[in-house]
Amino acid sequence: MNEIIYRTHNCGELCKKDIGKNVVLSGWIQKLRNLGSITFIDLRDYFGITQLILSKKLKKKNPELGKEFIIKISGIVGERVSKNYKIYTGEIEVFVSQLEILNYSTKPPFLIEDQTDGDEVSRMKYRYLDIRRNPIKNNLKLRHKISLEIRNFLSKNGFLEIETPILINHTPEGARSFVVPSRIHSRKFYSLPQSPQLFKQLLMIGGIDRYFQIVKCFRDEDARSDRQIEFTQIDCEMVFVNVNDILSFFENFIKHIFKEVKNIQLEPFKRISYSDAIKMYGTDTPDIQIDIKFLELKDFFFKRNSFFLKKKEFTMGVSIPNRSHYTCEKINFIIEQIKQKELEIETIFWLKYFPDKTFFSSMNSFMNNEEDLVKYFKANPGDLLFIFYGIKTEKKHKLNQLRLEIIHCLNLIEKRKKTLKPLWIIDFPLLEWNENIQKYKPFHHPFTNPKKEDVHFLEHFPENVRSQSYDLIINGVEIGGGSIRIHNKNIQNLILKHLGLSTKEIQSQFGFFINAFEYGVPPHGGIAFGLDRLISILEGKENIKEFIAFPKNNSGKDLMINAPYFLEKNKLKELNLLL
Structure with a gap:
């Protein structure tokens, strides 16, 4: 008895050295392109994609072919005219001599392609189809x-x-x-x-x-x-x-x-302690890709007898590297963006520490110790300093929201995604x-x-x-x-x-x-x-x-198998769960 041979090669391994070989391939139809005299098929399996060429005669024998049909083909490997160097098999194609439909498929609910049109609900309901896509x-x-x-x-x-x-x-x-x-x-x-x-x-x-x-x-x-x-x-x-x-x-x-x-x-x-993480970042899960952290300033102003600030319950500051060139208009825009977040900050001051070590500040009317302040911050020439006062001690957790808003306003999000900081x-x-x-x-x-x-x-x-x-x-x-x-x-x-x-x-x-x-x-x-x-x-x-492979959604449901589900009364009775 002759055994069925479903494939001699997979769809991701044929290349120029295989030209002239007789091969058997099996897989799913990814794409069909009917040009009249010939039909191109992209055949996909776990390993990759191979382009097939069907003659008009062979296509006529299989008029119902569609996407996601499973087929087995026999044919000869030839050199591809229009090469695709993005895939391993892009220099060859297979001229099909025999074709057998192994199984049929209805139209999929979304595109089985790298860039799909399926939303998350559809993709989770038909997860077995989603797994066919390369990203998953x-x-x-x-x-x-x-x-x-x-x-x-x-x-x-x-x-x-x-x-x-x-x-x-x-x-x-x-x-x-x-x-x-x-x-x-x-x-x-x-x-x-x-x-x-x-x-x-x-x-x-x-x-x-x-x-x-x-x-x-x-x-x-x-x-x-x-x-x-x-x-x-x-x-x-x-x-x-x-x-x-x-x-x-x-x-x-x-x-x-x-x-x-x-x-x-x-x-x-x-390595930093939990208490330092809360003080500097307002959270015990800080993202430190961008070196922006808070500094408590109450002691600084108290020792310098700055009554206006030292009387506040909680005063924090942050130094932004290389931003002293920001215009007052841009700084005020950032401040307005922060205030809209309802972080319970009474007022925000700023100070520019220029590269030539001179200062310009919104606190000029009552601040006369800028040099001491930048030393306390350990700021570098070119930095922009913000001072936030009126934050309540019990609201320290809002510091993380404040920090993330500053990062957002400074357009540092993209930079943050490029590095890994454990x-x-x-x-x-x-x-x-x-x-x-x-x-x-x-x-x-x-x-x-x-x-x-x-x-x-x-x-x-x-x-x-x-x-x-x-x-x-x-x-x-x-x-x-x-x-x-x-x-x-x-x-x-x-x-x-x-x-x-x-x-x-x-x-x-x-x-x-x-x-x-x-x-x-x-x-x-x-x-x-x-x-x-x-x-x-x-x-x-x-x-x-x-x-x-098979996740739950954000409500804890498996949309594919419809779990969790009700138990029948006889099962509840068997488990002694009926009231």
């Missing part, structure tokens, strides 16, 4: 390449890949968890993991030296362009390490990924007070170790305690985060009690974990990176859905 297909190839590079790098550095459970007990970790009803155990529920946090710590207690996992995690929260309700995490943990050990190792890890995958050489990662944010608060529930909440999670020098605050002044934690920020996007974990049972219990948990609740929710502390917990720490975000940063894109 290439994104999935990139995802595979990165995942492979991650596995190779970590494996070579002594990490063991271990799978942790998906069906677990609910534990409070900050976000809402998805729950799964149990049919066998009536009215009991599993929870889907927000992260493998406790299991990877238990692996360290179990004597594993270095663990990693590329793992699915689930959070029942609002989706958006850079967040999905199910997402993929690069999860890592190590024993006998300190903060510097982890930051140094994973800086090299990220540098390796960027270099191997995209040939991008990253500069050394800066940054470690360290020393986050351990706990924060939540007024709504009148309880402390963990800033990250309740298993983060406090800084050694702050432990004495823990019992009576927990809000003053900093943690041994860190986040990696690249261009204003949080790529990953982690901490040194608690390995002291007393500290762990105290933190859980600060969260308002009783001894009984601690035992009920975390008993299995707390019991493990009786058997020797090594100092350990780890980090987790968002794979979807990491890939999007590598490609310079913002929408992580473009790098996920």
